[in-house]
Amino acid sequence: MKFLNELKEFAIKGNMFDMAIGIIIGAAFSKIVTSLVHDLIMPALGFLIGKVNFRNLKVVLQEEATDNSGNIVQELIAINYGNFIQVIFDFSIIALTIFIIIRVFNTLRKKAEDEKETSVPTPKNIELLAEIRDILSARGGSPDTSGQAASGGKEKNRT
Numbered sequence: 001m002k003f004l005n006e007l008k009e010f011a012i013k014g015n016m017f018d019m020a021i022g023i024i025i026g027a028a029f030s031k032i033v034t035s036l037v038h039d040l041i042m043p044a045l046g047f048l049i050g051k052v053n054f055r056n057l058k059v060v061l062q063e064e065a066t067d068n069s070g071n072i073v074q075e076l077i078a079i080n081y082g083n084f085i086q087v088i089f090d091f092s093i094i095a096l097t098i099f100i101i102i103r104v105f106n107t108l109r110k111k112a113e114d115e116k117e118t119s120v121p122t123p124k125n126i127e128l129l130a131e132i133r134d135i136l137s138a139r140g141g142s143p144d145t146s147g148q149a150a151s152g153g154k155e156k157n158r159t
Helices: 002-013 016-050 081-113 124-139
Strands: 059-062 072-074 077-079
Touching: 002 081, 016 081
Parallel strands: none
Antiparallel strands: 059 077
16 A cells, blocks of 8 residues: 555656656666567567457548549548557556656655664765754753854844
8 A cells, every 4th residue: 555655646746857857767768668568578468368459450431442543532531449458558667667666766855864774884074964963952041143243242222
């Protein structure tokens, strides 16, 4: 269920960075996935179903008409649903791949931001902020926000 919840969160609440990564990776893998689907998955699936070539699956709305000399008088009009099925496979594989890569990236980012996690080095800015927090808490309080610390204790009267 966690995997499905993360997939739902990615699909609905993705940020611009995630979308940019998705677009780049999707474009890079498009040709590979298209070849995988057209040349490996669909022929194997068509063979298992009953020696069906998905590229030829269509609903003919209007047959092609030719005259006596063989010239096409009326074009074939068909709904190529087999091609649509192949495109759905393409999209599903690309979307799943992008989701998995972004999921790994987000996991690594969360580990990097967690200062207690030792398997991934914490970024320098997080370490510095943690040190500042520790120093302030060791002094026994929060930072001086009255403005006197920044002006050296010499506050001018502005009346």
